[in-house]
Amino acid sequence: MSQRQMQGQPMIILGEDAQRMKDKSAQEHNISAARAVAESVRSTLGPKGMDKMLVSSMGDVTVTNDGVTILTEMDIDNPTASMIVEVAETQEDEAGDGTTSAVAIAGELLKNAEDLLEQDIHPSAIISGFDMAAAEAKSALAEIATDVDRDDEELLKKVAETSMTGKGAEVNKDLLAQLIVDAVRAVTVEAEDGSVVADLEYLDIETQTGRSAGNSELLKGAVVDKDAVHEEMPTDVEDAKVLLMDTAIELEDTEVDAQLSVDSPDQLQTFLDQEEKQLRDLVDKVEATGANVLFCQKGIDDMAQHYLAQKGILAIERGKKSDIEFLKEVLGASVVSDLDSASEADLGHGTVSRDEKQKLFYIEGTGADSHGVTLLLRGSTEHVVDELERGVEDALDVVSATVANGKVLGGGGAPEVEVAARLRDFADSVEGREQLAVEAFADALEIIPRTLAENAGLNSIDTLVDLRSAHERGEVSAGLNVFSGDVENTLEAGVVEPEHAKRQAISSAAEAANLVLKIDDIIAAGDLSTEGDGDEGGAPGGMGGGMGGMGGGMGGMM
Numbered sequence: 001m002s003q004r005q006m007q008g009q010p011m012i013i014l015g016e017d018a019q020r021m022k023d024k025s026a027q028e029h030n031i032s033a034a035r036a037v038a039e040s041v042r043s044t045l046g047p048k049g050m051d052k053m054l055v056s057s058m059g060d061v062t063v064t065n066d067g068v069t070i071l072t073e074m075d076i077d078n079p080t081a082s083m084i085v086e087v088a089e090t091q092e093d094e095a096g097d098g099t100t101s102a103v104a105i106a107g108e109l110l111k112n113a114e115d116l117l118e119q120d121i122h123p124s125a126i127i128s129g130f131d132m133a134a135a136e137a138k139s140a141l142a143e144i145a146t147d148v149d150r151d152d153e154e155l156l157k158k159v160a161e162t163s164m165t166g167k168g169a170e171v172n173k174d175l176l177a178q179l180i181v182d183a184v185r186a187v188t189v190e191a192e193d194g195s196v197v198a199d200l201e202y203l204d205i206e207t208q209t210g211r212s213a214g215n216s217e218l219l220k221g222a223v224v225d226k227d228a229v230h231e232e233m234p235t236d237v238e239d240a241k242v243l244l245m246d247t248a249i250e251l252e253d254t255e256v257d258a259q260l261s262v263d264s265p266d267q268l269q270t271f272l273d274q275e276e277k278q279l280r281d282l283v284d285k286v287e288a289t290g291a292n293v294l295f296c297q298k299g300i301d302d303m304a305q306h307y308l309a310q311k312g313i314l315a316i317e318r319g320k321k322s323d324i325e326f327l328k329e330v331l332g333a334s335v336v337s338d339l340d341s342a343s344e345a346d347l348g349h350g351t352v353s354r355d356e357k358q359k360l361f362y363i364e365g366t367g368a369d370s371h372g373v374t375l376l377l378r379g380s381t382e383h384v385v386d387e388l389e390r391g392v393e394d395a396l397d398v399v400s401a402t403v404a405n406g407k408v409l410g411g412g413g414a415p416e417v418e419v420a421a422r423l424r425d426f427a428d429s430v431e432g433r434e435q436l437a438v439e440a441f442a443d444a445l446e447i448i449p450r451t452l453a454e455n456a457g458l459n460s461i462d463t464l465v466d467l468r469s470a471h472e473r474g475e476v477s478a479g480l481n482v483f484s485g486d487v488e489n490t491l492e493a494g495v496v497e498p499e500h501a502k503r504q505a506i507s508s509a510a511e512a513a514n515l516v517l518k519i520d521d522i523i524a525a526g527d528l529s530t531e532g533d534g535d536e537g538g539a540p541g542g543m544g545g546g547m548g549g550m551g552g553g554m555g556g557m558m
Contacts, residue, residue, distance in 0.1 A: 033080040038107020047166035048456040067100035068092040095501035096397020106509035108447040112440035129437020134510035145407035145499040160395040167391035198400030211378040221364035230309040235354035243291035248298035283307040285339040332367040407499035410491035412479025413449025456482035
């Protein structure tokens with residue numbers, strides 16, 4: 001309770017239930033919460049990383065080692081821990097991969113900052129040192145990065161394979177890497193400023209269970225997992241004129257409750273005939289546009305389905321909004337909301353065919369404005385195909401980033417060890433206590449090779465010593481081969497990562513750590529318990545029950 005003496009009487013400025021934590025206690029609380037988040041995902045890092053099982057309150061099970069998926073599925077209600085989760089989300093949005101690395105570095109930065117705080121170094125000096133170190137680290141990454149030819153298909157495949165290694169997509173990574181590279185190249189366009197961009201909006205990912213991942217394929221156009229609404233409708237249309245609608249083909253309900261009173265069967269029949277006429281008029285309007293295929297986002301009345309079948313129009317109802325939007329790109333069509341204003345100009349042109357065995361419609365555009373490809377991923381079960389999709393999405397993002405950025409680095413912890421060595425040299429030129437913060441930043445980066453070694457069952461100290469020795473000899477791309485335990489040139493070995501993802505991870509981690517360090521006062525409207533703060537790896541308490549989901553909400557994960 002915060003009080004202030006005023007004319008001999010205490011002035012109460014907070015509510016009765018409010019709690020306050022200040023200075024060192026607040027810093028320890030925040031750092032403990034942030035480190036607990038980092039520790040929860042560290043074991044998933046690298047090709048030998050382990051998976052987590054996440055069980056939601058509804059009983060839904062997710063098995064994954066994708067960092068951002070784990071953190072967003074966790075029921076975290078600690079505000080400081082949520083800041084670290086935002087690091088993963090930012091990394092995912094900006095780079096597509098490297099979420100676990102970003103969170104691990106942020107946690108290690110705060111761990112090292114805590115040691116500096118215990119030496120009575122002011123948070124402002126630490127923050128200043130971290131800012132200088134982050135800027136120098138990004139410059140160092142740019143220097144050691146290797147320029148790549150965007151048309152180098154083999155290198156792009158290695159980038160995709162590196163991203164998928166250790167994830168559910170790894171088993172068939174050769175096939176999937178080729179599909180990913182082909183998909184990215186299919187949607188790569190040149191921007192107005194001359195830069196090359198892979199526009200993933202023109203790439204759709206569909207999943208199907210019942211077959212192995214080795215049966216996945218890249219298709220030109222779109223795939224729709226729906227059936228025709230009427231068995232008498234055609235299923236293959238060579239010269240398809242497609243109408244896309246986001247409203248229902250049904251009779252509109254009255255806005256108010258209404259009752260119909262009839263005196264004879266003839267009156268009832270007249271009413272039914274009028275309804276039937278209205279539905280026939282709607283179908284006539286569809287036919288008047290020249291359409292012979294209809295994709296509707298909403299429902300189609302049973303009677304309207306019958307009339308559409310009579311006219312030989314293929315109709316599919318209750319399509320996903322994302323499917324309708326993608327079909328708009330594939331066919332060069334417009335999405336119609338009002339049939340009265342629909343015309344031939346709104347139609348898309350292409351071919352529609354049905355695979356009865358797979359229960360899929362394949363749609364390919366033939367117009368000048370049509371573009372788009374579909375990556376059809378297959379897996380034996382829902383859990384398998386979901387994890388496969390997450391791995392492929394990350395690989396697509398890193399390959400597209402490589403195409404746009406044109407720079408890559410060796411993996412296996414090589415960039416982190418090299419940048420850490422350069423930061424220690426840079427620290428010698430920094431005056432004041434900021435020098436210690438720069439050195440702490442360098443030490444924090446080495447959490448990546450240490451964790452890779454730990455997750456592979458190797459001795460992390462010996463591994464780090466070997467890596468440092470190799471980099472002192474000038475081997476910039478010397479990284480850890482987690483399968484053999486040897487130090488090798490990972491760039492030549494095909495372990496390739498985009499420079500953009502590394503730069504974003506360092507930037508996000510530094511900003512998050514600095515944000516946490518700037519807090520010296522926590523004022524909570526409710527109970528602010530500090531029970532169970534624990535040490536490394538323990539879930540902190542505090543602020544509304546601490547980490548919440550890391551105990552109960554995560555179910556069987558921990």
